[in-house]
Amino acid sequence: MLALQALHKRYGHIVALDDCSLEVPEGRVVGFLGPNGSGKTTAMRCIFGLVYLDSGEVTWRGESVTPAHRLHFGYMPEQRGLYPKMRVHEQLVYFARLHGVDRRKAEAASSLWLERLGLEDRARSNLEDLSHGNQQRVQLAAALVHEPGLIVLDEPFSGLDPVAVQVLAEVIREEARRGAAVVFSSHQLDLVEDICEDLAIIHQGQVVMSGHLESLRQQSPVRIVELATSDVPIESWLPRIEGLDILESSGDAATLRIPAGVRVDVILAAAMEAGHVRYFRYEPPDLTRLFLEAVGQ
Amino acid sequence: MTVLENIRLVALREVQVRIRSKAFLISTGIIMLVMVAGFGGAGLAEEYVGEFETAYDVGVVGQEAGATADALRETADRFGMEFNVVTYDSLGDAESRLADGGIDAVLVDRTELLFHGDTYDDVAVVSTEAVRQLELPARLDELGLSVEDLQPILQPSPLETTTLEPGDDVETASVVVAFGAMVLLFVAIVTYGQWVLNGVVEEKSSRVVEVLLSTIRPYQLLAGKVAGILALALGQLTILLALGLFMSVVSPDREIPAVAAWGVAAAAIWFVLGLIFYGFAYGVAGALISRQEEANHVTLPLMIMLGAGYFLTNIFVLNEPGGAGAMVTSLIPFTAPIAMPVRVAFGEAAPWEFLLAVGIMLVTILGAIVVGGRIYAGAILRIGPRVALREAWRFSR
Numbered sequence A: 001m002l003a004l005q006a007l008h009k010r011y012g013h014i015v016a017l018d019d020c021s022l023e024v025p026e027g028r029v030v031g032f033l034g035p036n037g038s039g040k041t042t043a044m045r046c047i048f049g050l051v052y053l054d055s056g057e058v059t060w061r062g063e064s065v066t067p068a069h070r071l072h073f074g075y076m077p078e079q080r081g082l083y084p085k086m087r088v089h090e091q092l093v094y095f096a097r098l099h100g101v102d103r104r105k106a107e108a109a110s111s112l113w114l115e116r117l118g119l120e121d122r123a124r125s126n127l128e129d130l131s132h133g134n135q136q137r138v139q140l141a142a143a144l145v146h147e148p149g150l151i152v153l154d155e156p157f158s159g160l161d162p163v164a165v166q167v168l169a170e171v172i173r174e175e176a177r178r179g180a181a182v183v184f185s186s187h188q189l190d191l192v193e194d195i196c197e198d199l200a201i202i203h204q205g206q207v208v209m210s211g212h213l214e215s216l217r218q219q220s221p222v223r224i225v226e227l228a229t230s231d232v233p234i235e236s237w238l239p240r241i242e243g244l245d246i247l248e249s250s251g252d253a254a255t256l257r258i259p260a261g262v263r264v265d266v267i268l269a270a271a272m273e274a275g276h277v278r279y280f281r282y283e284p285p286d287l288t289r290l291f292l293e294a295v296g297q
Numbered sequence B: 001m002t003v004l005e006n007i008r009l010v011a012l013r014e015v016q017v018r019i020r021s022k023a024f025l026i027s028t029g030i031i032m033l034v035m036v037a038g039f040g041g042a043g044l045a046e047e048y049v050g051e052f053e054t055a056y057d058v059g060v061v062g063q064e065a066g067a068t069a070d071a072l073r074e075t076a077d078r079f080g081m082e083f084n085v086v087t088y089d090s091l092g093d094a095e096s097r098l099a100d101g102g103i104d105a106v107l108v109d110r111t112e113l114l115f116h117g118d119t120y121d122d123v124a125v126v127s128t129e130a131v132r133q134l135e136l137p138a139r140l141d142e143l144g145l146s147v148e149d150l151q152p153i154l155q156p157s158p159l160e161t162t163t164l165e166p167g168d169d170v171e172t173a174s175v176v177v178a179f180g181a182m183v184l185l186f187v188a189i190v191t192y193g194q195w196v197l198n199g200v201v202e203e204k205s206s207r208v209v210e211v212l213l214s215t216i217r218p219y220q221l222l223a224g225k226v227a228g229i230l231a232l233a234l235g236q237l238t239i240l241l242a243l244g245l246f247m248s249v250v251s252p253d254r255e256i257p258a259v260a261a262w263g264v265a266a267a268a269i270w271f272v273l274g275l276i277f278y279g280f281a282y283g284v285a286g287a288l289i290s291r292q293e294e295a296n297h298v299t300l301p302l303m304i305m306l307g308a309g310y311f312l313t314n315i316f317v318l319n320e321p322g323g324a325g326a327m328v329t330s331l332i333p334f335t336a337p338i339a340m341p342v343r344v345a346f347g348e349a350a351p352w353e354f355l356l357a358v359g360i361m362l363v364t365i366l367g368a369i370v371v372g373g374r375i376y377a378g379a380i381l382r383i384g385p386r387v388a389l390r391e392a393w394r395f396s397r
Helices: A040-047 A088-098 A103-116 A132-144 A162-178 A189-195 A213-219 A265-274 A287-294 B003-020 B022-052 B065-078 B091-099 B121-143 B147-154 B169-205 B208-213 B218-250 B258-287 B292-317 B324-331 B336-345 B351-379 B389-395
Strands: A002-011 A014-024 A029-033 A055-060 A073-076 A150-153 A181-185 A198-203 A206-212 A222-230 A245-250 A253-259 A276-283 B055-061 B082-088 B105-108 B112-115
Touching: A002 A040, A014 A029, A014 A040, A014 A055, A014 A181, A014 A198, A029 A040, A029 A162, A029 A189, A040 A055, A040 A073, A040 A150, A040 A181, A073 A132, A073 B208, A088 A103, A088 A132, A088 B003, A103 A132, A132 A150, A132 A162, A150 A162, A162 A181, A162 A189, A189 A287, A198 A213, A198 A287, A206 A213, A206 A287, A213 A287, A222 A265, A222 A287, A265 A276, B003 B022, B003 B218, B022 B218, B055 B065, B055 B091, B055 B121, B065 B082, B065 B121, B082 B091, B091 B105, B091 B112, B105 B121, B112 B121, B121 B147, B169 B208, B169 B218, B169 B258, B169 B292, B169 B336, B208 B218, B218 B258, B218 B351, B258 B292, B258 B336, B258 B351, B292 B324, B292 B336, B324 B336, B324 B351, B336 B351, B351 B389
Parallel strands: A014 A206, A029 A181, A029 A198, A073 A150, A150 A181, B055 B082, B055 B105
Antiparallel strands: A002 A014, A002 A055, A198 A206, A222 A253, A222 A276, A245 A253, B105 B112
């Protein structure tokens, strides 16, 4: 398991990480979410020693992370980068060898990954001669070619077409199945919901919510009610009920946020009294709502 | 993975990629061309003329052709040449042989020398002398003299030669080697230093550096890059030296004086030391910028340091290699890589001075690796505007 423990980092007056803690178990995929500038990239860089921490510790399997551990980590930074004027296969071999893989295994693994990503015929091309999408694939292979125990991907889905998104999602799932701990950041919440069971939300340098997605939804202190009544404008009856937080309303439909403990039958009764109820949904918040709740929106 | 293994991998990549690049192949080609054309070309051509154009095929026509042929062979031999002489019964045969290129010249009746196309002065001189020798006894007879009488006159005792002051051959060679070393070291350090800088900026601007630094330490990346480029530079210089050596074998007259040989060895040592130091410095300078266009800003201080080395060497060392100014210039680590080999070429650097300068340089290199490594680490991940030195120093902790 990877653990970030109470990380603190300031750049002058700017607080990048403020008591940031996160856990990524092996064999699991953790989605790492947060608004722009919340500290996702800084937190990920800490894992690789690219940021000098003011305090806190990063551990892997209970040990403080050293360069020796990092040989078994794979990293795809937000700012993609490989050598433009180096051949694709040689490049992958080079990255594998930097991670301590011997030459023969490095060459075999590089060929395997190129084949897996459909790039075997471009092995001898210079990277810069590949299309943008194919360069992204090589970048992914470079992060995975040494069969890492921990995989950290910073915004891996940005700029990918839907086909490439499916390929990457499948690769991420397979790597977790192989036993790797995987953490990736993303803005695309639907993708996160689709790929991972666990997530962590960072806000202003602090992980404000983390855990299993389904339990986070159940544990949320709020519930969402969506309802519609035929022929009767919402405005005419709903505002009369006290203690409701109306998120959205138009015509005869509305979306409400209520505390999880509140009895919902009061609302339902009022709706039935006002008119014919077309639909009535009572649910824990979805990921988008959870995210917005967590970052205080 | 050890530190050295990482440095080795980085250096190998540097060699692997650059050795295939057009820029490298072209620059190596140009160096070789310049070597052949400038240093060896003239000498080589001279030697070829001297060595291979000393054999001629000569035809002889007329009375006592056999005796004439013997005289020609003998005379040519005395002149260090080789005449392959053939006698012909008729002038017509000889002329047609001459016309088709089978022979170079025909001596007719000991009075006329025929050529076809090119005329050869060597052949004319040898033939004239041979004819003179053949006809000498008869002419002397007419004057009532014998060959024996004339021998002392024809073969005067050789003059005794003494020089009042030894020639300045060795000194001239030293100055040539010294000046050559100065220019070469300056150009080489600037060129290969620029390679290091370009490589660092390429890694930074292509952002590959973040992937690299997730596995290896910044100083390992920088050290590997400098080591790789040093290896390539030494490869190019070895080609250069090998070519030079080949030239001197082909033209044995051009012996390398002993002082010059030491000068070459010293230049090689200081080239390695200078490139390590300046290579690191150029690498650190490259880490401060994100675009090649900004290179001039950050290399200016290095150019000033190297320029100072060049000009102080010019002022002090070339004028008075044994003087105090020359000695100081050859001890200061920034200027030593250029100044010291020049002093060695003059034979003016005492062994202890040489060793002291090497010692000072090694300590400076260590310092450069520690200080430069930290600045590099602090700046290399900061993409964007040029990073100030102080900022880079602070940022790395």
